[in-house]
Amino acid sequence: MQTPTAPAPRKAPRPRADALRNRERIVTAAREMFVEHGPDVPLDEIARRAGVGNATVYRNFPDRDALVREVVCSVMDRTAEAAELALAETGDAFAALERFVHTAADERISALCPMVSSTFDKHHPDLEAASKRVERLVEEVMGRAKAAGQLRPDVGVGDLMVVVSQLSRPPAGTDCVRGDRFVHRHLQLLLDGLRAPARSALPGRAVSLRELRAS
Amino acid sequence: MQTPTAPAPRKAPRPRADALRNRERIVTAAREMFVEHGPDVPLDEIARRAGVGNATVYRNFPDRDALVREVVCSVMDRTAEAAELALAETGDAFAALERFVHTAADERISALCPMVSSTFDKHHPDLEAASKRVERLVEEVMGRAKAAGQLRPDVGVGDLMVVVSQLSRPPAGTDCVRGDRFVHRHLQLLLDGLRAPARSALPGRAVSLRELRAS
């Protein structure tokens, strides 16, 4: 009774193609909406933006947290890919870091703000995996720039993630069609501040991703 | 029938002392709540945080916009005072700028984010007055640092206000007791990026406060 073509060991009726496509569209829409309107945006509006019926959202995700988690994980993956792309740049190490920062902003890294929220399970396995991967890759990007004496040594992965998130986030209450007119400008300011040699001493200590999760 | 002691020209029954105190407490509470939870936070919670009954809020402010406007104006005044304080510093011009930035963050400058919101009357006279004052003073602080060759010339008042607001704003969805542990650290990074000579060219143009208001 085994269908040799389908590797379905048990109860794996592979979902329909349009179902997968819709799920993807929902995650994409949710990412944008979370960035623009915060994590409390009505699910019905996410559905509308995704071009699907509201029921499709509720079918795919048992509750809001599940959707938030999926969005956060997907953004982490995108961020990780941005880091890998930057690492492929074999030339100037700081240029690689710059590329990573600007790309991460475009990939809506600020959508993982809910990660530090109180009502959010930070210990979900998917999440910890994605988190580890990002931290390792970004650490690598930053490490190279530090080793080349181009990046100040007193900043951590957490510092970078928070600052880029904050700078690329749309201002509160904005119905931001404004887009990212200023974002890359301001990111560039930050990057100039990150260059070695440091022009001043920072208060506090370099922060890691782990410290960020520990609310 | 004139009471010579009270300079009440017409219908100016000076409000009771506790009424004024309560009004002030409400504005203070609202500032914190707007910063932490955005401009849509329930008015009842603002009342709770202020330690007054909800009716007192609705009595003092005809609608939400009135309260928001008052908060924005008060924060602008605080920011202006921070700038004046910085200008009093007759020594190093860039040190004055640094002092201003850190103080503005502590004074909750990010509470004037709603100013760029769509549903907000940007042409109210009180607001324009406060706005003018802030722009003039910050322009002066930055001008001095530029003249001294310490501040890169390709940044405007708008750039500074936006960046400081964004960096000092609590991450979305945070019930932020986290406080500003990292804020001053990250502001310092920014300040290092602001120093002359510029380490890179910024995309776009220097932005003024006016451009910011023009949604």
Place this chain on the structure above:
DNA sequence: GCTAAACGGGGAGACGGTCCCCGGTTATTT
């Protein structure tokens, strides 16, 4: 072409925010 899975719109139920009412309290006046 058949079947079962997925879709989408409409609507019931519940939750939460806004705003008013009114009995009690407190500051001010003489």
Place this chain on the structure above:
DNA sequence: AAATAACCGGGGACCGTCTCCCCGTTTAGC
């Protein structure tokens, strides 16, 4: 110190909105 008027604060009604289910219709996959 007593009178008076303004102010306070909690409770509750109204209303908009979000959530989530139901069911007739559509569409992918065999």
